[in-house]
Amino acid sequence: MKIDYRSGNSIKTQIPLDYKEYLKRKEDKQQQQQQQQQSTQPTGAITYKRKDRLDEQFRQIFMKTGIVTQASGSCYLEIEKTKVLCSVYGPRATPKTELFETAKLNCELKYATFSSNKEKFDYLENTKEKDQSLIIYQSIIGSLRLDKYPKTVVDVYILVLNDDGDVLVSAITAASMALADAGVEMYDMVASCSAVCIKDATLINPTAQEETLTEGAGKILVSKMPSHNNITQLIQTGELNYNNVLESVNLCIDGSDKIYSIMKQNLIDSLLRQQKKDGDGNEINGITTNAADDQMEE
Amino acid sequence: MKVSPSEVSFIQKGIEHNIRTDGRSRVDYRHFSLESGEIVHSNGSARLKLSDTEVLVGVKAEITQINKENNNASGNNINVNKRLIFNVDCCPSASPEFEGKGSEFLNIELAQQLDRLYSHPNVIVGLYNTNDNTKYDPPTATTTADDNENSNNSSLTIVPNKYYWTLYIDAIVLDSDGNLFDALSIATRAALFNTRLPKIKAIQGEYEEITFEVNDDPFDTLSIDIKNVPICVTMTKIASQFVIDTTTREELCMDARLTIGVNSSSNICSIQKGGISGLDPPTINQMINTAKVVGLKILSTMDQALLDIQLLK
Structure with a gap:
């Protein structure tokens, strides 16, 4: 596995701060809501200030894509301290x-034993991992053109x-990036975003601390x-009440659009980098790059 | 079970015309019958028959001790804050597909959906005395500096910060004709309504140990207030329309489904999407809205039925 030396890497991305418009809308x-009704806030008990x-x-x-050399496609993704590595093998034939x-799409999520200090993860797959694998599976299967690869x-x-x-969120995004890196035909990449709804605030992209502090509050994940x-x-x-649900779903949709633009930029960058590394003389690589480019535009 | 392409097209076209294979319209629910208290060895139980779908839910209450030292130890894998533990088992007798490992993922999906449905800390508002319907006040913590205590189902407390009731909710799918999510949630709600917890008095011993004294009268028990307990409504998208309460055949030609949890104050308690194809945001809005209306209707019918059952006994 290649080691990622972060200092030399320039594609560290920050989502642009164009939330002013959103904040205004929210105000x-x-x-409006206050005027309409002083409806009961079901999440009233929980407050948290970021x-x-x-x-x-x-x-x-x-x-960063192409981290694992043996895999057909791979992606390493960091959201500050959340670190996820995804590798895709196939489409390959099996008996x-x-x-x-x-x-057939097979999706497996595994927590490293040292990944969390709250829970201890065994080598065996536990219920939480199985459930999350299923969620990831359902999120990405709709984007893939699996009918293009029969018997694999x-x-x-x-x-x-x-x-x-x-x-x-990281896992879904990484999985989609890795699948794109592997060149599996897809309709579109899947971007994901989650939010926690507490009293008069919606926190996007919560940290583990925020997740535990707001336990029991409404949580929404959209991909x-x-x-x-x-x-x-x-x-x-x-x-959550109906309005809250709609509002946070919309917020998550906006968030995933932003993540999507980053994913796209990263994929283009990685292809350009690869092209540069291989040199212009290498035709085979040039063709594959173009094909992948086309696919993404599609 | 498999459906042929012509069968799929028949079902889809019917749904476009607002008539389904069994004569219902898109938003008609099938009749269901509910029985409770059938399993004598459990604290509460219910059996739901929704056409051919049949589920049986049993509630077992156990006393859990929480050890402060154990909490922080890394070896403890169980979430100590959880008072309700769900387990769903699809019997192979219901469908040959459930045999062996066939139902593994379905079981997890169903159990996790129930878990999400009950994830709000105020799902169980409180306990009341079964005999005279008066509110029962659980012992409250004398020391205030405890975060876990406030955030969770504190109504199931026996001794604050030490002993709690844990409800193990086990559901068995006996027969399946679609709409398992809804059936399970309705049966679970009924089983919780039927649950009787013995009155327990904790007696502080000389040193650290605590002994329990169970009330002598077997009829002097506590019941669970299910006012805030949600049920879920599954909206299934077939062709360009969405329907509720699908049969197995309809489920086989679905594009996507959205399972929405609704409680009696018409709040949304959980959403889960299933199926492989996507949904666009306006459809989701519509689905949530419809689910809210349908859910409230089912809840009111169900509450009436449960009261009738209680009066009969």
Whole structure:
């Protein structure tokens, strides 16, 4: 595995701070709501004040494709302290899948034993991991053109190296990037975003600390194919009223659009880098790069 | 079970015309019958029959001790704050697909959905005395400096910061004809309503140890207030329309589904999307809105039915 020397890497991305418009919209909405009704806030008990960033601000995101040399495609993703590594193997043939008309997608999420100080993870897959694998599977399967690869299997392995909140979002995003890196045909990449709704605030991209402090509050996760405007996954826990749900879903949709632009930029950058490294004389690589470029524009 | 392409097209076209294979319209629910208290060895139980779908839910209450030292130890894998533990098992007798490992992921999906539905700390508002319907005040913590205590189902407290009731909610799918999510949530709610917890008095011993004294009268028990307990409504998108309460056949030709939890104050308690294709935001709004209306209707019918059952006994 190549080691990532962060200092030499220039594509560290910060989501631009164009939240002013959003904040204004939100203020307007709040006023409207107050005038309309003093409805009961189900999440009234929980309050939390974010100190180091705005409520609607993302943490810094870093992603890099082509990290694992043996895999067909891979992606390493950091959202500050949340670190996720995803590798994709396939589409490859297996004796079991000979009869399938479409490719089979296999998705596995694993927490490293040292990834969290709250929970201890065994080498065996536990219920939480299985459930999260299923969520990731459901989020990305809609984006892939599996009918293009009959009798094969696509394996997606996600390893959570460090858990500092928003693991699912990172995992879904990384998985989609890795699949794009592997050149699996897809309609669109899947970007994801999550939020925690507490009393009079919605916190985007929560850290592990925020997740534990606001336990029981409403949480929403949205994953989306932005160019199709299709929501591929939507999960909510905790009690929220209807308006809150719609508002935070919209907020998450905005967030995933932003993540999507970063994903796209990173993918283009990585292809350009690869092209540069291989040199212009290498035709085969040139062709594959173009093909991948086309695919993404599609 | 498999459906042929012509069957799929038949079902889809019917739904476009607002008539389904069994004569219902898109937002009609099938009739369901509810029985409670069938399992004598459990604290509470319910059986729901929704057409051919049949689920059985049993609630077992156990006393859990929370040890402050154990909490922080890394070896402890169980979330100590959880008072409700769900387990769903799809019997192979219900469908041959459930045999062996076939139902593994479905079981997890169903159990996690229930878990999400009950993830709000105020799901169980409180306990009341079964005999005279008066509110029962759980012992409250004398020391205030405890975060866990306030944030969770503190109504299931026996001794603050030490002993709690943990409810193990086990559901078995006996027969399946679609709409398992809704059936399970309704049956779980009924089982919780049926649950009777014995009255327990904790007696502080000379040193650290605490002994329990169970009330002599077997009918003097506590019941759970299910006012705030949600149920879920699954909206299934087939062709360009969405329907509720699907049969297995309809589920086989669905594009996507959205399971939405609704409680009696018409708040949304959980959302989970399933199926492989995507949904666009306006459809989701519509689905949530419809689910709210349908959910409230089911809740009111159900509450009435549960009261009737209670009066009969």
